[in-house]
């Protein structure tokens with residue numbers, strides 16, 4: 001089933017990078033406005049300075065390509081990479097392969113933040129929703145972490161990661177309930193809130209790419225640099241400490257950067273589930289359990305996966321769009337069953 | 349070359365005082381073995397020495413106070429093999445042993461060529477080189493125990509803490525592992541602090557035995573001094589006879605109660 005020896009590291013990373021490029025190419029050419037491949041190629045070449053190639057696209061097609069489709073592909077790749085790396089990072093922290101990027105109150109916090117923005121702050125314009133979702137997501141994780149720390153200090157569930165996970169579930173439920181209360185008071189925005197909750201990249205712009213890039217860059221860099229530490233955590237807190245690693249510090253750093261990554265993703269895309277579980281799982285199947293490989297493979301795999309999912313989202317029911325969260329759930333839920341099939345009992 | 353000295357060690361776990369002033373020590377290159385019945389506090393002494401517990405009293409590593417050493421410096425000097433190591437089932441043996449190099453790596457650096465060579469050498473010393481490409485779950489109990497020891501040796505420690513290192517090994521592999529550890533302490537000056545439940549074997553390898561009972565030292569000294577029928581009866585509630593082996597060391601044999 002699984003290869004006895006994991007494939008060569010460079011070859012796997014190369015294959016994952018090729019997958020991203022292939023997904024992006026598919027996405028460029030598939031869509032409502034059918035773009036001519038040769039024209040697209042010359043148009044792209046035309047953007048390279050000093051090459052002096054003239055675009056073969058009409059001004060309209062050129063606008064579709066550069067202002068609509070490309071930013072959407074880049075944003076989708078970015079969001080997919082963030083969600084998958086976050087999922088993988090949390091799985092290392094909690095030593096549990098079934099943990100997703102939206103846990104610890106991140107999704108619920110983002111949902112509440114976005115809802116509050118839509119219901120109460122609509123007058124400030126549409127730009128306030130991503131900010132509120134970002135803030136809500138980080139606040140959700142902060143509250144869950146605080147609750148988990150209090151629970152772990154008073155309770156007796158071992159190293160505290162199980163307590164934190166449970167606290168995250170409770171905080172998530174509470175925030176979702178609070179969101180429902182807010183919504184009950186203003187049913188007229190229901191449609192808008194739900195379409196945000198189900199996730200979408202339809203409003204993608206270069207502006208959004210630029211806005212989340214700093215958060216994405218910092219958080220992903222920090223997570224990738226801690227792959228080795230996550231590997232050490234897999235032998236348990238005692239042995240990790242005996243090896244000179246401070247497990248609490250590693251967990252705090254990893255949770256902080258994962259929370260930032262998830263918040264950046266959620267701010268521009270809404271709630272997109274399952275990417276953070278499925279992609280790291282496939283990475284593990286291909287490369288073995290070391291986070292030195294699982295993290296970079298998840299980064300690339302998540303990028304390609306979400307670009308493909310988004311291509312489906314905007315084409316299967318064209319001209320109308322499926323929410324991308326629905327697409328990932330339709331693919332992800334059955335795949336999740338498959339994950340469960342291949343998962344052994346884990347301690348948290 | 350570093351010795352270990354434990355002085356007046358007090359440990360409280362979950363509001364229960366587990367150690368009540370334990371003192372013991374071993375010179376550089378010595379082998380100190382903690383014996384005593386289940387629950388006597390043997391593992392707790394090792395865990396304190398590994399820096400995993402808050403304790404009262406002092407533990408000295410050579411000239412240095414253990415409490416003054418930060419995590420990585422302590423981990424470079426002291427390798428710890430717990431009684432029940434956590435073995436991630438999917439992890440490859442090679443990657444697991446490489447984890448032993450963790451204390452030598454800078455915060456953001458990754459294992460390099462030398463780290464791999466040291467890990468390979470450790471695998472070879474424990475006769476498990478042929479398993480490097482296997483997952484830990486594919487190993488037998490005895491093979492796992494040797495792999496765990498290989499991880500400890502990969503750290504190139506000056507003090508090795510071994511909690512029941514041979515509990516899963518057959519008599520041949522027990523001897524092989526203990527001889528290897530003994531050889532390392534003779535050749536490289538490795539200091540060993542272990543627990544061993546087999547009293548005869550403990551008496552053969554250790555040059556200092558410390559018999560713990562209910563968190564206190566009941567007796568300490570050479571094997572001949574500690575392994576006496578009276579002390580064993582008193583501390584373990586066991587009926588044994590002690591003979592002299594041909595090397596002069598005691599052989600502890602249980603005696604059945606025949607009516």
Ligand SMILES: Nc1ncnc2c1ncn2[C@@H]1O[C@H](COP(=O)(O)OP(=O)(O)O)[C@@H](O)[C@H]1O
Pocket residue numbers: 361362364366384385386387388389390391392393
């Ligand atoms: N976390 C803990 N909380 C409370 N008591 C503990 C804990 N761990 C061990 N103990 C108790 O400490 C005593 C010594 O344990 P241990 O050092 O493991 O004994 P040994 O290794 O000699 O069998 C035992 O009575 C055990 O029940």
Ligand SMILES: [Mg+2]
Pocket residue numbers: 390391392431511
């Ligand atoms: Mg013990």
